[in-house]
Amino acid sequence: MPMRIAQVAPLIESVPPKAYGGTERVVSYLTEALVDMGHDVTLFASGDSVTQAHLVPVVERSIRLDPSHPDWLVWTTLMLEQVFESASRFDVIHFHVDHLHFSLARRCKTPCVTTLHGRQDLPDLVPLYQRFREQPVVSISDSQREPLPFANWCATVHHGLPEDLYRFHPTAQDYFVFVGRMSPEKRVDRAIDIALNCGVPLRIGAKVDMADRAYFESQVRPLLDHPLVDYVGEIEEHQKNDFIGNARALLFPIDWPEPFGLVMIEALACGTPVIGYPCGAVTEVLEHGVTGYVVNDRQQAIAAARRIDRIDRRECRRAFEQRFTARVMAERYVDVYRSLIARTCTPVLQEA
Amino acid sequence: MPMRIAQVAPLIESVPPKAYGGTERVVSYLTEALVDMGHDVTLFASGDSVTQAHLVPVVERSIRLDPSHPDWLVWTTLMLEQVFESASRFDVIHFHVDHLHFSLARRCKTPCVTTLHGRQDLPDLVPLYQRFREQPVVSISDSQREPLPFANWCATVHHGLPEDLYRFHPTAQDYFVFVGRMSPEKRVDRAIDIALNCGVPLRIGAKVDMADRAYFESQVRPLLDHPLVDYVGEIEEHQKNDFIGNARALLFPIDWPEPFGLVMIEALACGTPVIGYPCGAVTEVLEHGVTGYVVNDRQQAIAAARRIDRIDRRECRRAFEQRFTARVMAERYVDVYRSLIARTCTPVLQEA
Numbered sequence: 001m002p003m004r005i006a007q008v009a010p011l012i013e014s015v016p017p018k019a020y021g022g023t024e025r026v027v028s029y030l031t032e033a034l035v036d037m038g039h040d041v042t043l044f045a046s047g048d049s050v051t052q053a054h055l056v057p058v059v060e061r062s063i064r065l066d067p068s069h070p071d072w073l074v075w076t077t078l079m080l081e082q083v084f085e086s087a088s089r090f091d092v093i094h095f096h097v098d099h100l101h102f103s104l105a106r107r108c109k110t111p112c113v114t115t116l117h118g119r120q121d122l123p124d125l126v127p128l129y130q131r132f133r134e135q136p137v138v139s140i141s142d143s144q145r146e147p148l149p150f151a152n153w154c155a156t157v158h159h160g161l162p163e164d165l166y167r168f169h170p171t172a173q174d175y176f177v178f179v180g181r182m183s184p185e186k187r188v189d190r191a192i193d194i195a196l197n198c199g200v201p202l203r204i205g206a207k208v209d210m211a212d213r214a215y216f217e218s219q220v221r222p223l224l225d226h227p228l229v230d231y232v233g234e235i236e237e238h239q240k241n242d243f244i245g246n247a248r249a250l251l252f253p254i255d256w257p258e259p260f261g262l263v264m265i266e267a268l269a270c271g272t273p274v275i276g277y278p279c280g281a282v283t284e285v286l287e288h289g290v291t292g293y294v295v296n297d298r299q300q301a302i303a304a305a306r307r308i309d310r311i312d313r314r315e316c317r318r319a320f321e322q323r324f325t326a327r328v329m330a331e332r333y334v335d336v337y338r339s340l341i342a343r344t345c346t347p348v349l350q351e352a
Numbered sequence: 353m354p355m356r357i358a359q360v361a362p363l364i365e366s367v368p369p370k371a372y373g374g375t376e377r378v379v380s381y382l383t384e385a386l387v388d389m390g391h392d393v394t395l396f397a398s399g400d401s402v403t404q405a406h407l408v409p410v411v412e413r414s415i416r417l418d419p420s421h422p423d424w425l426v427w428t429t430l431m432l433e434q435v436f437e438s439a440s441r442f443d444v445i446h447f448h449v450d451h452l453h454f455s456l457a458r459r460c461k462t463p464c465v466t467t468l469h470g471r472q473d474l475p476d477l478v479p480l481y482q483r484f485r486e487q488p489v490v491s492i493s494d495s496q497r498e499p500l501p502f503a504n505w506c507a508t509v510h511h512g513l514p515e516d517l518y519r520f521h522p523t524a525q526d527y528f529v530f531v532g533r534m535s536p537e538k539r540v541d542r543a544i545d546i547a548l549n550c551g552v553p554l555r556i557g558a559k560v561d562m563a564d565r566a567y568f569e570s571q572v573r574p575l576l577d578h579p580l581v582d583y584v585g586e587i588e589e590h591q592k593n594d595f596i597g598n599a600r601a602l603l604f605p606i607d608w609p610e611p612f613g614l615v616m617i618e619a620l621a622c623g624t625p626v627i628g629y630p631c632g633a634v635t636e637v638l639e640h641g642v643t644g645y646v647v648n649d650r651q652q653a654i655a656a657a658r659r660i661d662r663i664d665r666r667e668c669r670r671a672f673e674q675r676f677t678a679r680v681m682a683e684r685y686v687d688v689y690r691s692l693i694a695r696t697c698t699p700v701l702q703e704a
Contacts, residue, residue, distance in 0.1 A: 068475070070476055071474070071476040073425075073452065074451070074476040074477065074479075074480050075476065077451060077452060077454065077455065077480065078479060078480060078483055080455055081454070081455045081483060081484070084455060099426070099429060100425065100429060102429065102433070103429065103432055103433045103436060103456055104455055104456065104459075107456075107459060122423070123420070124422055124423040124426040124427065125426065127426075127430060128426050128429065128430060131430055131433060132433070
């Protein structure tokens, strides 16, 4: 039976985003998959969003791109008011905007659920989730939950991509690939070291945020001179298919609790195996020896890169299709919605 | 009859603030005056606040001074939850935190009122106050209302200071004074020009915010070399009494819609007249020819400065005592609270 579902997106980027914006991409994939499954979906998002769902255009343009610098907090306050004013029209409301709505959600009769898209290991979040411990939250990996074991986790729902977004690439060209932000915790330096030790070219597609500019200039730029290293700057969505798909492997030698790591499943969708360090969601996404290798140190990483041809690229694509499509993600969220609706729907707090 | 009143302060500074913080100073003066009048007052504020009221210490330390950089939005969310959880224990809740609570306030049975402490001429505020047009708001000057004529203004309540905070200074020394931030709209350059044209020394007590550093270095620093100009940096609260009180006049040649301008009433409390440009609240605070002069241009400003001795300093102090004490402010707020309580207390929005 179709459900009336509200999706509440951040207003910083449009849904889907014009450029970088992992959360907005996932909200878009989920929204379209739910519509395809026959649900009645309403998307609260910026007015330049594009969707098959009913769009409530909260603000004319996504805030990051608007030269008039709209006030994010004002527009998010306005969005939440619109959402809760119309709450009775939905069977479930799904938030992707952190925690600003928690006080309103616990006073609302319509079931609310929040997917946490960011890292949760920040000290201020402990008192927040202690006070709002009844708020249903979804993790995007099991590892993301670790700092907040007492929160009301309903499920882990891994991210998914539309099945046809990336094309299976049965054979690879002779290079490794690194895709991500040029920030210290992504460890492009490790990726360069691994590739050079194998004598294999490395192609790097990465944006440099303002915050990372000093790190990039001092730590990374000197490493880019090597003839085997090809830094192409930030790559567009439509370029990723071949950029990642033609690589022998995606190098993902991260050094932080990555909550999910979309690029890993982009690689798998292409049939490209992944070599990752066991931080954050890596061990949940990768099957060691099947879709790539999980390595603990430099030596293991280089050894894994040298034997990457033992990984069957068809297995990578198969793992993607079984576990990481938008349809799989949407079905898991529908399960979450149904179980929330099945609970007695009394607001935790009645009006005082 | 005593009322049960909640005061909800920003968490950035303590109440009162350790250093600069106009809003937190006013919240402190109001809170203490209400307690002195016999009301049962609860102050939601940072834990390093000092008050005779019941303090709810939302966060251990005021956020600006805490080296661990607490997340303002997380702690404000937590504060609002604490406020609305205990709403039924209060007769009225008075907010000083802009608009983040509006959605919760319109769903709350206890009357809520918000004092707007900042400038309101920002384009995003128009749709905000259109949507929340029933929310009772208090302006700190009539002029502050201009950009939002459709908001639910309950009253203008001018700021007030404790009667004994500043001492009457019957005679002046031979200097003018400028006190404020070193920002372009405060126009310290005009103050210097006026003083030099009168051949009277100017003492400047002003902080330079990070945002204003470039302006200060390029536009202001070159003007400070003159022997009649004495820039003493940022001055402490306890220094203001004599710094302002001994001056022949406070020069206030602003160039922006100043919502109130606390320093004007600090000067009046000392008996020091004020020469102001007619922006923002200036014409409401000053009585032209009685407590100073409101001037329209450079020529009028210089002429006014030259005849400042015609102003009776006792009239300045008298105007302060009649119109701008914390007690007067608190009495006006009590009137606002009583009229809100007298209205039928049904939340605008029942839970959907």
